[in-house]
Amino acid sequence: MTMSIRIxxxxxxKPKPDEDKLGFGSYFTDHxxxxxxxxxxxxxDARIVPYxxxxxxxxxxxxxxxxxxxxxxxxxxxxDGRILLFRxxxxxxxxxxxxxxxxxxxxxxxxxxxxxxxxxRVEADWVPAKAGASLYIxxxxxATEPALGVRPSKSYxxxxxxxxxxxxxxxxxxxxxxxVESDFVRAVRGGIGNAKTAANYVGGLKAQEIAxxxxxxxxxxxxGVERKYIxxxxxxxxxxxxxxxxxxxxxxxxxxxxxxxxxxxxxxxEWGIPVVEAxxxxxxxxxxxxxxxxxxxxxxGTAAVISAVGGLHANGSMHVIxxxxxxxxxxxxxxxITGIQAxxxxxxxxxxxxxx
Amino acid sequence: MTMSIRIxxxxxxKPKPDEDKLGFGSYFTDHxxxxxxxxxxxxxDARIVPYxxxxxxxxxxxxxxxxxxxxxxxxxxxxDGRILLFRxxxxxxxxxxxxxxxxxxxxxxxxxxxxxxxxxRVEADWVPAKAGASLYIxxxxxATEPALGVRPSKSYxxxxxxxxxxxxxxxxxxxxxxxVESDFVRAVRGGIGNAKTAANYVGGLKAQEIAxxxxxxxxxxxxGVERKYIxxxxxxxxxxxxxxxxxxxxxxxxxxxxxxxxxxxxxxxEWGIPVVEAxxxxxxxxxxxxxxxxxxxxxxGTAAVISAVGGLHANGSMHVIxxxxxxxxxxxxxxxITGIQAxxxxxxxxxxxxxx
Ligand SMILES: Cc1ncc(COP(=O)(O)O)c(C=O)c1O
Ligand SMILES: Cc1ncc(COP(=O)(O)O)c(C=O)c1O
Numbered sequence: 015m016t017m018s019i020r021i022x023x024x025x026x027x028k029p030k031p032d033e034d035k036l037g038f039g040s041y042f043t044d045h046x047x048x049x050x051x052x053x054x055x056x057x058x059d060a061r062i063v064p065y066x067x068x069x070x071x072x073x074x075x076x077x078x079x080x081x082x083x084x085x086x087x088x089x090x091x092x093x094d095g096r097i098l099l100f101r102x103x104x105x106x107x108x109x110x111x112x113x114x115x116x117x118x119x120x121x122x123x124x125x126x127x128x129x130x131x132x133x134x135r136v137e138a139d140w141v142p143a144k145a146g147a148s149l150y151i152x153x154x155x156x157a158t159e160p161a162l163g164v165r166p167s168k169s170y171x172x173x174x175x176x177x178x179x180x181x182x183x184x185x186x187x188x189x190x191x192x193x194v195e196s197d198f199v200r201a202v203r204g205g206i207g208n209a210k211t212a213a214n215y216v217g218g219l220k221a222q223e224i225a226x227x228x229x230x231x232x233x234x235x236x237x238g239v240e241r242k243y244i245x246x247x248x249x250x251x252x253x254x255x256x257x258x259x260x261x262x263x264x265x266x267x268x269x270x271x272x273x274x275x276x277x278x279x280x281x282x283x284e285w286g287i288p289v290v291e292a293x294x295x296x297x298x299x300x301x302x303x304x305x306x307x308x309x310x311x312x313x314x315g316t317a318a319v320i321s322a323v324g325g326l327h328a329n330g331s332m333h334v335i336x337x338x339x340x341x342x343x344x345x346x347x348x349x350x351i352t353g354i355q356a357x358x359x360x361x362x363x364x365x366x367x368x369x370x
Numbered sequence: 371m372t373m374s375i376r377i378x379x380x381x382x383x384k385p386k387p388d389e390d391k392l393g394f395g396s397y398f399t400d401h402x403x404x405x406x407x408x409x410x411x412x413x414x415d416a417r418i419v420p421y422x423x424x425x426x427x428x429x430x431x432x433x434x435x436x437x438x439x440x441x442x443x444x445x446x447x448x449x450d451g452r453i454l455l456f457r458x459x460x461x462x463x464x465x466x467x468x469x470x471x472x473x474x475x476x477x478x479x480x481x482x483x484x485x486x487x488x489x490x491r492v493e494a495d496w497v498p499a500k501a502g503a504s505l506y507i508x509x510x511x512x513a514t515e516p517a518l519g520v521r522p523s524k525s526y527x528x529x530x531x532x533x534x535x536x537x538x539x540x541x542x543x544x545x546x547x548x549x550v551e552s553d554f555v556r557a558v559r560g561g562i563g564n565a566k567t568a569a570n571y572v573g574g575l576k577a578q579e580i581a582x583x584x585x586x587x588x589x590x591x592x593x594g595v596e597r598k599y600i601x602x603x604x605x606x607x608x609x610x611x612x613x614x615x616x617x618x619x620x621x622x623x624x625x626x627x628x629x630x631x632x633x634x635x636x637x638x639x640e641w642g643i644p645v646v647e648a649x650x651x652x653x654x655x656x657x658x659x660x661x662x663x664x665x666x667x668x669x670x671g672t673a674a675v676i677s678a679v680g681g682l683h684a685n686g687s688m689h690v691i692x693x694x695x696x697x698x699x700x701x702x703x704x705x706x707i708t709g710i711q712a713x714x715x716x717x718x719x720x721x722x723x724x725x726x
Contacts, residue, residue, distance in 0.1 A: 039429070039518025046428055067425035072402055072531050073395070077512050078440055080568035081575075082433055117575040152518060156433050162395025162508060162533055164571050164605055165578070175428050177518055197560055202594040204555030206573040212436035213569030215520050217562040219437075219473040222521070238558040239595050249520055 017060050017125050019047075019132050024064035033144040036180035038317060043140045043149075047133040047174035051119050051155075057172065060129065062136055065175065071160035075167040081157035082212040083112040086316045087273070088148040088179075089134045089369060091141045092357030097134060097369040099151075100355045102127045104273040109153065111271075112209040117166040118155055126153065127367070133174050134369045145356070146181030150317075182318035189324030189338055192247055192313075193230035194296055195221045196328075200245065200268075202238030207245075207268030214270075215249075222248070228327050232313070236296060238268065244294045250313030250321060251275035254299055255343055257307045264291040274314035274351070280363065281350055287343070300326065303333045310341030319355075320348040373416050373481050375403075375488050380420035389500040392536035394673060399496045399505075403489040403530035407475050407511075413528065416485065418492055421531065427516035431523040437513035438568040439468040442672045443629070444504040444535075445490045445725060447497045448713030453490060453725040455507075456711045458483045460629040465509065467627075468565040473522040474511055482509065483723070489530050490725045501712070502537030506673075538674035545680030545694055548603055548669075549586035550652055551577045552684075556601065556624075558594030563601070563624030570626075571605075578604070584683050588669070592652060594624065600650045606669030606677060607631035610655055611699055613663045620647040630670035630707070636719065637706055643699070656682065659689045666697030675711075676704040 024044045031041045042065055049060045076082050085105040090098050106126040113120045121129075130151055134141070141149045153174045157167030198221040201207025201214060221233045232248030244263050246252055251272040253262045260282055265271050282289040302308035303326065311323035324338040353359030354366065380400045387397045398421055405416045432438050441461040446454050462482040469476045477485075486507055490497070497505045509530045513523030554577040557563025557570060577589045588604030600619050602608055607628040609618045616638055621627050638645040658664035659682065667679035680694040709715030710722065 042429060042516070065428070067427050069423035069425055071423050072421070072529050073398060073508075073533075076433065076568075077438055077510060078508070078568055078571075080436060080438065080570070080572035082436065082572075084434055115576065116572050117579065150518070152429075152434070154433060160398070162506070164574070166575055173428050177429075199558055199560030202555055202558040202561070204553055204594065204597070205558070211572065212432075212434055213572050214436070215434075216436035216438075216472050216567065216569050218520070219522055220471065223473065238560065241560070 017128055020061040021136065022061065022063045030140065031178065033142045033147055033180070036142065036147055036178050038179045038182065039150065039177050041178055043137045043176040043178070045133060045136050047129050049129070049172040051170040051172065053168045057119070057121060057125070062133055068171070070158060073160035073162060075157035075159050075161060078162060079157070079164055080211070080213045081116055081118055081167055082154065083109065083116060083118060084152060084154035084210055084212070085109050087151050088316060088355070089141050089151060090148050090355045090357070091143050094357070096357065097138060097141050098355065098357055098366040099130065099134070099369060101273050101277065101365050102130055102367055104276065105153070108210060108271060108273070112211055113155065115206055115209040116211055118157070119170060121172060129153070129174055131367070131369050133176065137176055138369070140176060140178050142178050146352070148179060150177045150179045152177065182321070189322040189340055190231035191229055191325040191327060191332065192232050192234045192323050193225035193228050194234045194326060194328035195225070195236065196241060199238040199241070200235040203267050205268060208265070208270055210270060230327050234326065242295050242297070244296055244299065245269050247313045249317065250315035252313050252323070253278060253311065254294070254302070254308060255310040255341065256302045258288070258309070260287060260289040260343070261294060262289070262291055263294055272314055274316060274319060277351060277365065278314050278347055281347060296328065300328055300333055303335060308335060310344050311335050312341070312344045312347070319351055320344055373484055376417040377492065378417065378419045386496065387534065389498045389503055390536070392498065392503055392534050394535045394538065395506065395533050397534055399493045399532040399534070401489065401492050403485050405485070405528040407526040407528065409524045413475070413477060413481070418489055424527070426514060429516035429518060431513035431515050431517060434518060435513070435520055436567070436569045437472055437474055437523055438510065439465065439472060439474060440508060440510035440566055440568070441465050443507050444672060444711070445497050445507060446504050446711045446713070447499050450713070452713065453494060453497050454711065454713055454722040455486065455490070455725060457629050457633065457721050458486055458723055460632065461509070464566060464627060464629070468567055469511065471562055471565040472567055474513070475526060477528060485509070485530055487723070487725045489532065493532050496532060496534050498534050502708070504535060506533045506535045508533065538677070545678040545696055546587035547585055547681040547683060547688065548588050548590045548679050549581035549584050550590045550682055550684040551581070551592065552597060555594040555597070556591040559623050561624060564621070564626060566626060586683050590682065598651050598653070600652055600655065601625050603669045605673065606671035608669050609634065609667065610650070610658070610664060611666040611697065612658045614644070614665070616643060616645040616699070617650060618645070618647055619650050628670055630672060630675060633707060633721065634670050634703055637703060652684065656684055656689055659691060664691060666700050667691050668697070668700045668703070675707055676700060
């Protein structure tokens with residue numbers, strides 16, 4: 015499908031922020047991609063317009079009943095000046111799975127990727143050149159029909175906004191502590207845990223506050239039924255290397271199917287390193303820390319790519335992993351993925367898409 | 371506390387809709403109440419302004435991470451022309467419990483009620499005179515800070531919008547069928563099921579579609595852990611009369627603490643009818659339908675007040691309750707509550723608040 019996109023350029027471009035001080039999600043570019051949906055016309059009026067506030071009726075259903083899904087991916091500048099996306103087709107597929115779960119209208123994969131390529135091309139100057147920095151891309155759909163009553167909305171807005179972001183941990187990989195949460199639950203089988211929806215984040219804020227008070231950067235979520243099996247970590251999937259083997263929680267319906275997770279599994283297979291997806295009891299992981307068989311632990315997600323876990327806070331004490339240092343495999347995966355993303359390593363798996 | 375409220379009247383009032391065709395949540399009045407929050411100033415700039423679209427940055431956190439809570443209550447016109455609210459203090463309290471759970475700033479009870487009284491006074495002409503009709507009041511708070519990253523927003527908007535609504539079931543009480551949902555789950559202990567947040571509704575849309583296909587108006591939710599115990603019904607709490615005793619699921623953290631539920635329990639106590647809050651297994655209820663001891667079943671909620679359950683659809687078949695007719699206690703409760711709300715019956719429990 016070729017979509018026709020109307021482009022209205024901004025008359026006054028913003029100054030670009032200092033690439034050393036980008037942080038995450040604080041700056042937004044000059045333009046945004048928008049497209050509307052209603053039941054009569056389907057998706058229509060694809061356009062790139064100046065980034066500006068949008069008008070919504072106070073009764074717009076997104077404010078009341080939570081129909082809101084999103085994606086997160088990045089554009090990277092290569093040394094030879096090209097701009098690459100990392101596996102946008104995977105985000106497109108997950109976007110549609112989220113739509114389906116929340117009774118929202120899907121966007122075909124090609125249109126989704128084309129919308130992103132188009133807005134990134136318009137904002138090419140915003141893709142940072144600094145190593146480790148990138149342009150974070152946030153596609154989302156929200157329900158706009160002004161009506162009260164619990165049912166799917168009849169109209170929606172699809173938007174893509176862009177934010178230049180720094181290296182998540184400033185100086186590269188820095189191990190973080192994670193707090194095992196035993197009271198609060200993020201999601202449960204039969205719920206919406208595997209959809210990327212606003213509704214999945216708000217419940218976790220309280221647990222995050224408690225984790226911060228225990229000197230932890232993130233929450234490790236357990237399953238909602240038995241509160242025994244590991245699900246994920248904050249906005250990351252999680253991996254453990256135990257006795258030379260890598261293990262990650264199997265997708266069970268309440269875990270987000272991360273693109274970075276998929277990529278890590280694939281790379282490990284390529285490298286001939288054993289990797290399994292399975293149910294993982296937190297007690298087994300803590301026992302492996304104790305008996306020294308747990309060699310490395312790391313989180314995976316678009317924002318930080320690979321994030322070494324330095325310690326697990328559980329039952330009131332911190333269980334230090336790999337002396338709080340970054341493991342060898344953790345580094346190797348980080349270098350491999352960020353290398354492919356930035357076009358520095360050969361992309362033999364065909365993961366990158368040129369924006370040109 | 372007395373809040374100073376700036377009032378800006380609309381220049382062009384809308385025509386009032388036909389009171390026989392109001393439906394639910396389709397019409398909105400001429401004005402709305404707004405108030406802003408930021409971390410420096412706290413809640414400020416309370417104002418009543420013409421009902422109109424609001425501007426939000428596309429990165430406003432409500433669209434991405436789900437910080438959105440709401441309430442629902444009604445204003446009623448009495449025969450002698452006064453306007454009454456029903457237990458708004460209960461909504462104020464629940465609003466703040468929702469805020470607390472979702473790391474959002476609370477609004478003191480008095481301010482909450484005063485805001486509602488003020489906007490309802492301005493819109494007094496919108497309170498329907500027709501019996502059974504009322505003015506539905508929707509207070510809500512949404513996160514407005516434009517930033518990506520999972521953390522509590524630093525700014526919020528509190529709004530109160532109003533919608534004249536008809537008698538929920540046109541001709542008064544009409545029994546509805548309810549589908550027992552055994553796959554999808556609304557909420558789980560440790561989650562946010564007892565908060566009134568947008569995030570709790572979106573996951574249920576799919577189950578609602580399936581229920582509609584089975585000729586059911588609502589979904590009966592079971593607990594997320596054992597999928598065995600009854601939680602609630604669509605946007606209502608649920609009661610069963612078995613062998614002369616009334617029973618309703620105990621509040622367990624994943625059920626909304628309904629104001630109508632509280633009122634029903636209180637009235638039953640006043641009337642000397644045994645009522646218990648307990649864990650209720652769906653199998654026990656189905657067995658009671660079968661052996662004829664289940665006399666009545668009804669849902670409770672602000673929208674429909676009391677809603678007779680005519681049948682439970684479970685395991686592929688419909689289990690008819692009380693021959694599909696409205697039970698005696700169900701009617702008595704409906705008459706009592708709607709009578710107090712409309713100022714027709716004596717309000718000996720002090721539940722109504724005059725807007726004047
Ligand atoms: C809850 C959650 N889990 C896992 C991930 C990781 O997914 P991805 O690797 O696609 O970024 C994310 C998103 O970043 C997330 O929000
Ligand atoms: C999920 C849910 N349960 C129960 C209720 C009933 O609560 P109330 O009686 O306060 O309206 C509502 C709201 O109407 C609701 O949304």
